[in-house]
Amino acid sequence: MDLQNTDVNAEATVQLSRAKTLRLHTGNLVNRSRMKKKCPGSPSEELRDCIQATLSDWFSSTKPSTTDLQDTLVCSIPEAADAIKPEEREEMKVSAKLFLCEAGQSAIREAVEMASQMLTVSQLDSVSIAPPCAPEGDSQTLAHLQPAWEELEALVKSRKIAAIGTSDLDKDLLEQLYNWAQVKPSSNQVNLASCCVMPPDLTAFAKEFDIQLITHNDPKELMSAAAFQEAVREGARVLSTTDWRLEWVLRYSVIVKSRGIIKSKGYLVSAKRASP
Structure with a gap:
């Protein structure tokens, strides 16, 4: 057994056991050879693999x-x-x-600030938000979106973000948000798994008000609590992770404008330890 590695793992385990907030940065997945070998079948699988690999690498290198x-x-x-x-x-x-895995405007600012810090930029060019799912049986409403959108607007006004967008809004809700908002949505992501053809009324509204429609394949729940806890358990090799709850996940990409290629992409993840 490698005694030095055992000491390192013990130190990392102590740090994890004492922490109240856990933040992960996967780094550039384009350059991480360990991740390039994987071909995840879905965004959820990619995120799970990233969390597991990042924790595993961090545990093996912690001083x-x-x-x-x-x-x-x-x-x-x-x-x-x-x-x-x-x-x-x-x-x-x-x-x-x-x-956003949990409601809370503070999470939006925390995520944007962490992304800016990790990428060493003063402003993100665009941020789209996927708010927490509405309570079971309820549909998404403007009232449900407003607190998060107001926080995004504040970040635009303070020049932390240049443009903001939405995800999975139908034409009626997108129109309500557009009419209410001070900073108008510049884009709306549409999941083609739920609609194979872009809805004509949504397309017409977006065209009239210069809102870009972008297709995506993200599930409604990017990662379940159980899947997150399993990824932490496997990556950190600790027995109990049930007291950790996922707060938010930010997925970013950096594209070279003149060439249209992805220079880097990655995830930032935040979790909190449940109060006793």
């Missing part, structure tokens, strides 16, 4: 710390980072989709 244990534990792999250099920023388009 013993002499500092006080922190409430917020950030797990990232420095060699897999994808910071954007100042001189290349103008050539890059930074887009993100934020999945």
